[in-house]
Amino acid sequence: MTSTKPLALCLTDVFKQYGDHVALDGVSLNVPEGSIFGLLGPNGAGKTTLIRMVAGITAPDSGRVEFYGSNLIDEDLNNIGYLPEERGLYKNMRVGEQALYFAQLRGMDYHEAKSELTTWFERLEVDGWWDREVSDLSKGMAQKVQFIVSILHKPKFLILDEPLSGFDPINAARIKTEIKRLRDENGTTVLLSTHDMSSVDELCDHVALVNQGKKILEGEVSTLRENARAGRIDFKFRGNLIAFTAALGASAILHSVHSYGDNVNEMVLGIPTNTPIEKFLKWATSEVDVLSCSPRKISMDEVFLRAVNKAKR
Numbered sequence: 001m002t003s004t005k006p007l008a009l010c011l012t013d014v015f016k017q018y019g020d021h022v023a024l025d026g027v028s029l030n031v032p033e034g035s036i037f038g039l040l041g042p043n044g045a046g047k048t049t050l051i052r053m054v055a056g057i058t059a060p061d062s063g064r065v066e067f068y069g070s071n072l073i074d075e076d077l078n079n080i081g082y083l084p085e086e087r088g089l090y091k092n093m094r095v096g097e098q099a100l101y102f103a104q105l106r107g108m109d110y111h112e113a114k115s116e117l118t119t120w121f122e123r124l125e126v127d128g129w130w131d132r133e134v135s136d137l138s139k140g141m142a143q144k145v146q147f148i149v150s151i152l153h154k155p156k157f158l159i160l161d162e163p164l165s166g167f168d169p170i171n172a173a174r175i176k177t178e179i180k181r182l183r184d185e186n187g188t189t190v191l192l193s194t195h196d197m198s199s200v201d202e203l204c205d206h207v208a209l210v211n212q213g214k215k216i217l218e219g220e221v222s223t224l225r226e227n228a229r230a231g232r233i234d235f236k237f238r239g240n241l242i243a244f245t246a247a248l249g250a251s252a253i254l255h256s257v258h259s260y261g262d263n264v265n266e267m268v269l270g271i272p273t274n275t276p277i278e279k280f281l282k283w284a285t286s287e288v289d290v291l292s293c294s295p296r297k298i299s300m301d302e303v304f305l306r307a308v309n310k311a312k313r
Helices: 047-054 074-079 095-105 110-123 139-151 169-186 197-203 221-229 241-251 277-285 300-312
Strands: 007-018 021-032 036-040 062-067 080-083 157-161 189-193 206-211 214-220 232-238 253-259 264-270 289-295
Touching: 007 047, 007 189, 021 047, 021 189, 021 206, 036 047, 036 169, 036 197, 036 300, 047 157, 047 189, 074 080, 080 139, 095 110, 095 139, 110 139, 139 157, 139 169, 169 189, 169 197, 189 197, 197 300, 206 221, 206 300, 214 221, 214 300, 221 300, 232 277, 241 253, 241 264, 277 289
Parallel strands: 021 214, 036 189, 036 206, 080 157, 157 189
Antiparallel strands: 007 021, 007 062, 206 214, 232 264, 232 289, 253 264
16 A cells, blocks of 8 residues: 555565575565554564564565665664564663663663663653662563663664563553654654554554465555445344345345344444445435444454455455
């Protein structure tokens, strides 16, 4: 999909092979600037290879990786923050000492890094752990420290690989808030790889789905949801079910129906995508007592499953 926004990242026909295994097979991807872009796919789909390519850890065998309009080069890595799925803190170092070390690797001055770290440690409630050893940290607390380290140098492009792993619901919500704040206040572009579809629903503007090394879906979340909805609506009415379904005829597909007392019926209907819901509602009110009528809400779980199953077929 071509976005009207400038692109932070553009992959064109990227191919990567390890021995006999093709990890990425001609993948093209457009990540709009200032977006939270979800990178989705089953295990082994090629997401990690793609992420490592963008992070400068590996290079494509062929194809192009462009960063803000130019080929990705080593100097660009200072503008990239990376939180890998594999956690990489040194267990025998003290928390504050290690955070300062990583910040200075990113080119930050010691005093600037210390000031920024103090602010972030307080914000994410890690401040009491500055002089403790990393080995004392819980999984969630270690994850907070790594998240802080990945964003401390204020990168304009941030890669987050399963960033909510190990968090309880309260801290997961806190990290989600910070991710959205980075986009909204700092203009940070975020590439988010996750299996947590509720996070995709809540955070992402755009997504791409890869499977077996190929991209099988890409676009704005709202557009993909609407396409997956395929004209389905949730419809509830009071009236004669048999007479109403007979009146429907071939003008709608009946996906499911539940009947309750007092002639109340609830159903999922599929109406042609070129038929406005208002037109259907006007007709329905002449047939039955309409209690509610709304477009069916489609989760990213369903979008994901439909796309994978379609690709298999």
